[in-house]
Amino acid sequence: MDATHTTLIRETFPVGPLQCNCTIIGDPLTKKAIVVDPGGDHQFILKRLDELGLKVVSIIHTHAHLDHFLASGEMKKATGATLHLHEGDKFLWDNLEMQCRMFGVPYTPVPAPDQWLRDDEELACGCGVAMHTPGHTPGSMSFWFPQAKLLIAGDTLFRRGIGRTDLWGGDYGQIEKSIRQRLYTLDEEAVVVTGHGPDTRIGDEIRENPFIQG
Template identity: 35%
Template sequence: MLYVNIFQLGPLETNCYLVYNDAKEAVVIDPGGDPAEVLAVLRSQGLTLTHILNTHLHFDHIGGNAALSDATGAEILAGEADRPLLSSELGSGGFMGFPKTPSFSFTPLTPGTHTFVGETCHVLATPGHSPGSLSLYFPVLGAVFCGDLIFYRSVGRTDFPGGDEKVLKESACSQILVLPEETIIYPGHGPQTDVRDARENNPFFTDFHML
């Protein structure tokens, strides 16, 4: 069985997700700021953090990567196509006066089937918000972590370098909206939603007719 804890970290209150199992293995998705709260839960629950998973490499999703990896030894995984962002203010920080991002190294996470916390995770290529954006679908959890691809009745910005509105919609329709309608969508910001609501009530997908 998997469990999910949610934290709002960093200057933009990015949703950071701690996912763990009964065997006390854990992954963290998108630690966007000081990970002190996450570390406190890891320690209090006796959890072993195996990986830090980034849906994309914008500064507000990676601000806690270095500190969390240094404290736990967990490997950082992210989409290779987002690597160039780390050489820009959008990834390295300083954008619009926000804090700089402590540097870190990461291992490319390729789309396909992986195993995290003892369960199958389908890593989906979902570019549009950024070139290397990934979504993480855990069937056993009935949930997908999609970063800034889809929000509750909205979508992520596409006006940053590497963003593309058409590509984002194609990603959402071909990878996320085809999942079972009860699938929970855990976004990078704001409240969760689900596939049914995204199909029926998200104004960005009113022309979705693939089902």
């Protein structure tokens, strides 16, 4: 477990066939939690929530590519938590089965999102805010937890990389704008949880990312 701040529980681990990073964010006082991008292995995620003594109240998605949602339906069924997505990715959510078929991944039906995420929306538990950072997809979101200096960037920003823009709805101009104008303006000491692979820091990417430097 990685406790990045005394008022925040954070644990990140890869799940599913494409090893998407799933993150649990929990409030140690209320024991309420959000789960970001449950891309598979729902039983493992549920086990970790139980071991941490947390109850998930919302399941939020950085975007609607198949590898970030594969356990969402099972998680909702097991917990009753609400599903959240930016409306810009509704067309991708509506075609989840097609995405799975194209990538040869078994499809598990997922219900429609319960609520659409909005830019600058406060997240459940009151510990973070949603940021609309389009480019990888039209509805790509990042989640910023200022007290913990923690950013969950999904597939928008990677360690020395950025999200691909050659899939459905991708736009390089938009992802460059999102990174420069939204992510690179955050605290340079902030830890960045990426959609795949290792964490990084905002300042390191500003200085060393070969695709988009600050």
